[in-house]
Amino acid sequence: MTRTGPLAQPGPDTPGLHVDRDGPVWTVRLDRPRTRNALDPATAEALARVWSDVDADPAARVVVLTGTGSAFCSGADLREIDDPGAALALLEAALLGPTRIGVPVVAAVNGGCFGGGMSLLLACDLRLAASSARFGTQAARMGLYPFGAVGALTREIGTAAAADLLLTGRHFDAAEAAGLGLVGRVCAPEDLAAEARALAAVIAGNAPLTVAAIKRTYSAEHRRGVAAERDAALAVLASDDAREGAAAFLARRPARFLGR
Template identity: 35%
Template sequence: MAAPLRTAVADGIATLTLCRPAAMNALDGDTAHVFIDAVEACAVDERVRVLVVAGEGRSFSAGGDFNWVLTWPGLDAITRRVGADLMMGAVQALYDFPKPSIARVHGAAVGGGIGLMLACDFAVCADTARFGLTSARNGLLAGIAIPVLIEAVGPRVARQLLMHGGVFDAGTALRLGMVDQVVAAADLDTVVATLARELLLGAPSVQRLVKQLVPRLDGMTHDAEAADLIGEHVAAQCTSDEAIEGMRAFLDKRKPRWAT
């Protein structure tokens, strides 16, 4: 049996490619487990500065594998919950990834596939891509996409998409804030590679800090407590090795060490 995921690392950029093209890169238990392990491995791999998530074949990802989920009624409740948690865990592992991440989206991104896309920090899609939170039309709940969907489009639009269940195009996804760039399909790899290289210019410690702070601050009132939290981190970051190197590099009119 072919591996459901391929990992490649080059020049600071790791690419995780879902390799179940016949199933439109849908997630079953094994695929989700392998995906989580790969994301966590990239998180601690010092060679990896940026993560790209992609799909092989005609589509990015069709979400949960129905052939797998159809086995659940014959399973006990604990085993069904393990399966659901594996799919949710794949999205959460991406969301918690401490370095910049990019979704390279082509073909179809449906249900949990949208969850994977929105769990990344950036989403670049081909102009031919199609999207859908179609689970309602299949009697299912696209649960693994809900938290990141609400963050991307807000609760009202999230409710509409999840209840309607229709398919929409790349232009609509851009208008809703679900993707960041729509490009010609022939240019997709070039644009993703350019963005990944641009992200390599940022200080790794600052990028990690941004990913920690933004979700935390999003749930806080803009008050003295939030200001105190930010002030604490700003003051600490200014004394870090990367801050000192970055400021000296600017004054010396050169690139900092992490960007060379």
């Protein structure tokens, strides 16, 4: 059943985003397949509004988050925002929004999950992945900062394993993600949606006050970790290397980083 209201169907106020509601379960689907579901400013703003909308709905019990096509989320495309502070604030509201709401979010990773997509994944409470899914932080290869991923990865998989992923920016598959504990379950691509819905139904049937209290307890550490990352992220985003990384990516050439 499609939710009625301003976020029910994609339109001027919900670019690249589908939001449906079936009773207490919301389904949020990133829908920019031509960009592998990268978040431009308009889509990021719409996603941030969805998190606020969910949190304001007393009947909401759980959210399923997924993507269209061959990608979950390939990260953030905020080239239209010149101010690093504004870009960071939007990233925090959109990608890290799941940590600020009392409703659990189930990530159904249907494909590529890269860059800011990893931060979005790590902000979710439960994570399922299709066997075809691929993952990677990539920020170190692009002169950027993996805002929201450093503390979360270190906390969840340990410093050495997190450093391997963060400092190399390498890609890895769903089996390795499960082995590291980044996703709780890997299933066949055709079974992913049904598995996510089934998990959401279990959570939706539990005591909502207990679920919200549990989430508040473990999410507090994630939010504290994000606060510690803001200064580092701002410094990197304002650097010449960040601009060079973006230019090199668009030109499809190797980046020439100068450390400034």
